[in-house]
Amino acid sequence: MSSILETVELSFSYPGTNTEALHKLNLRIPEGKKTAICGHNGSGKSTLFLQAIGINSPASGQVLWKHAPLSYTSKELKQLRQQVGLVFQDPEQQLILNTPFEDVSYGLRNAGIAEVQIQQRTKEMLQTMRLEHLAHTPIHHLSLGQKKRVALAGVLVLEPELLLLDEPTAYLDRISEQQLVQELERIHKRGVTLVMATHDMNLAYSWADWILIMEKGQCIMEGTPYDIFSDPAAILGLGLDMPMLLDIWHALPAAIRQEKGMLPPRSVEEFKTLTQKIFA
Ligand SMILES: Nc1ncnc2c1ncn2[C@@H]1O[C@H](COP(=O)(O)OP(=O)(O)OP(=O)(O)O)[C@@H](O)[C@H]1O
Numbered sequence: 001m002s003s004i005l006e007t008v009e010l011s012f013s014y015p016g017t018n019t020e021a022l023h024k025l026n027l028r029i030p031e032g033k034k035t036a037i038c039g040h041n042g043s044g045k046s047t048l049f050l051q052a053i054g055i056n057s058p059a060s061g062q063v064l065w066k067h068a069p070l071s072y073t074s075k076e077l078k079q080l081r082q083q084v085g086l087v088f089q090d091p092e093q094q095l096i097l098n099t100p101f102e103d104v105s106y107g108l109r110n111a112g113i114a115e116v117q118i119q120q121r122t123k124e125m126l127q128t129m130r131l132e133h134l135a136h137t138p139i140h141h142l143s144l145g146q147k148k149r150v151a152l153a154g155v156l157v158l159e160p161e162l163l164l165l166d167e168p169t170a171y172l173d174r175i176s177e178q179q180l181v182q183e184l185e186r187i188h189k190r191g192v193t194l195v196m197a198t199h200d201m202n203l204a205y206s207w208a209d210w211i212l213i214m215e216k217g218q219c220i221m222e223g224t225p226y227d228i229f230s231d232p233a234a235i236l237g238l239g240l241d242m243p244m245l246l247d248i249w250h251a252l253p254a255a256i257r258q259e260k261g262m263l264p265p266r267s268v269e270e271f272k273t274l275t276q277k278i279f280a
Pocket residue numbers: 014015017020021039040041042043044045046047048089
């Protein structure tokens with residue numbers, strides 16, 4: 001599996017602290033996949049993302065973009081950030097302009113896109129994120145979930161090669177989450193590599209095709225959703241939840257599940273189909 005972004009023995013401490021937020025971290029983001037990064041509060045997920053776009057640089061070790069170490073000159077960082085987009089965990093850190101329309105069009109203008117296209121793409125993206133009625137409302141009048149959707153819109157519209165989403169569904173209601181997942185699907189089909197840091201194990205399980213688990217600044221597990229959740233004791237031992245669908249699936253008698261040789265369901269629809277087969 002070819003990796004688009006990689007860390008090698010990456011260590012980093014924030015200024016004024018004496019603990020390492022990342023400790024000799026070795027991790028690979030597979031190209032063209034949907035990767036979920038899970039781990040409890042403080043395990044280093046956001047710190048990793050800040051390293052990935054060169055906002056912070058390593059104390060030791062390296063970050064590799066397409067197999068080459070990052071260079072921290074402003075020219076190369078600018079190029080890197082045209083290829084790698086990050087949606088911050090906290091939308092307040094991301095939004096700089098006065099209104100959603102201005103904020104979303106800003107990135108496109110920076111990328112040198114023609115004005116007609118900027119207007120068109122901004123409008124479409126605001127519609128996708130259900131923000132058209134707020135397009136010209138001052139950002140400080142928006143709710144947290146609305147701000148998060150503006151922040152997502154501003155990065156999604158740029159369609160970078162690698163999209164890093166830090167807790168993208170935090171603060172979002174059900175409909176906004178579904179719309180986001182649909183939009184990510186569309187972007188992924190166009191070849192964009194997606195990475196999402198999330199506490200939502202249900203989402204990680206159903207959405208990702210590769211999962212990394214972080215703990216104390218290290219990556220301690222990696223694999224497909226089936227691999228990762230095949231050992232519930234290990235997951236619970238890390239203070240993480242099992243996906244609810246898998247919990248229910250495992251509550252069915254093993255003989256039935258195994259007899260039919262079925263892979264566990266990853267969506268409610270799959271669950272319904274499988275149980276109908278079992279009990280038919
Ligand atoms: N700006 C900062 N200054 C000092 N220490 C920080 C700062 N940001 C994070 N840390 C520390 O770095 C470690 C990793 O934090 P990080 O924010 O990367 O975790 P996380 O996995 O993203 O957590 P969460 O799930 O809460 O978002 C923690 O111990 C945290 O206290």
